[in-house]
Amino acid sequence: MKKPRLILDAHLDISMNAMEFNRDQRLSLEEIRRSELLSSEAHPHRAKNTVCFPELRRGRIGIIVATQIARYSPRFHKLPGWRSPEQAWAQTQGQLAYYRVMEELGELKQLRTREELAAHAKLWQEADDVQKESLPIGFLLSLEGADSILSWKHLEKSRADGLVALGPVHYGPGIYGHGTDDCGPLTPKGRELLREMERLGMILDVTHLCDESFADALSRFGGPVWASHHNCRALADWNRQLSDSQIRQLVERGAVIGMAVDAIMMVHNWQFLQSRPSDFNLRIEKICEHIDHICQIAGNARHVGIGSDLDGGFGTEQTPMDLNSIADITCLQGLLEGRGYSPADIEGIFAANFLNFLSRHLP
DSSP: OOOOSOOEEEEEOHHHHHHTSOOOTTSOHHHHHHHHHTOOOOOTTTTOOOOOHHHHHHTTOOEEEEEEOOOBOOTTOSSOOBSSHHHHHHHHHHHHHHHHHHHHTTSEEEOOSHHHHHHHHHHHHHOOTTGGGGSOEEEEEEEESSTTOOSHHHHHHHHHTTEEEEESOOBSBOSSOBOBTOOOOOOHHHHHHHHHHHHHTOEEEOTTOOHHHHHHHHHHOOSOEEBSSOOBTTTSOSTTSBOHHHHHHHHHTTOOEEEOOOGGGTSTTOOTTTOOGGGGTOOTTHHHHHHHHHHHHHTSSTTEEEOOOTTSSOOGGGSOTTOSSGGGGGGHHHHHHHTTOOHHHHHIIIIIHHHHHHHHHOO
8 A cells, every 4th residue: 555645633733832832833843842952941842842844744644623722720720721711712813813824824724615625635645745845734623622712703703714623621620511530511501502513513522521521412412523632441541531332422423533642542551740651662553452442343444533632732751652753643554554454444544534524514
């Protein structure tokens, strides 16, 4: 099988890295890392980034789902965030402005419709290795955590700006429901949010919903559903991951689940800020076990994709030992071939499964 002509990554925090971590995504990995060696900030992921526009192009990751993210964290909240939902809204608008500037420079191209998606996929699939270096990276806009949605008029504005998918909550409690490491159903306002999303034709991203909010959301939402960056609880025992029952429900809804290449989501017993990839001899191949697990439950390979979450607040200190760059995801091709996956299966996992999903549900 030839190397993949196109990879779709369903979850990358591009604007968060630019706006909060001050990374110029046009630079090379080494240039970004060198600049951060001089930083006085004590974040463990500094100088350990894996994502930038040159590396996306090198790996032929020509389409991404790019996020906006801003949590509301009132006084004495345990998680970092903004002190008011209005500040959170302003932050997401700043992130949107970053994407717009990158579009003006030809680095990115927003994809809003199925026709735009198909045309951009074709552009990348037909480009040779020289041509791809000057192609824009296509992006679909997603909101991770809805705390910044101040009203339904703000949701309508976001939809008009091209927001395709929305996850109601992130970690902990939120305005609209309960997320990772929390418990409880959606709030009344969260249930109303789902009705508005369905009216506007948006995709529900169930990633980060706690078990109760997950069940509540699936029982109430009649529109399209996916899990943009979510691995298997059977292989990484944490409520952040999907149980087998949840995977079955998503398969029944026609969802695609994006595999995250984050060590804490790949193995049992990872201790945040303490464990190292070498403690588990962790390599990229481990994600194949998560892919296998979902495919066995589904009975086919049509419900798995890539949602790497790379540079999502972590760097190479929390990735497989053989992953230095997001472009290294391409090694999954040989690993999956070795496990008996067909060329069509592998093309589906790299891009076609999410492309087919989006072709059914975009305007």
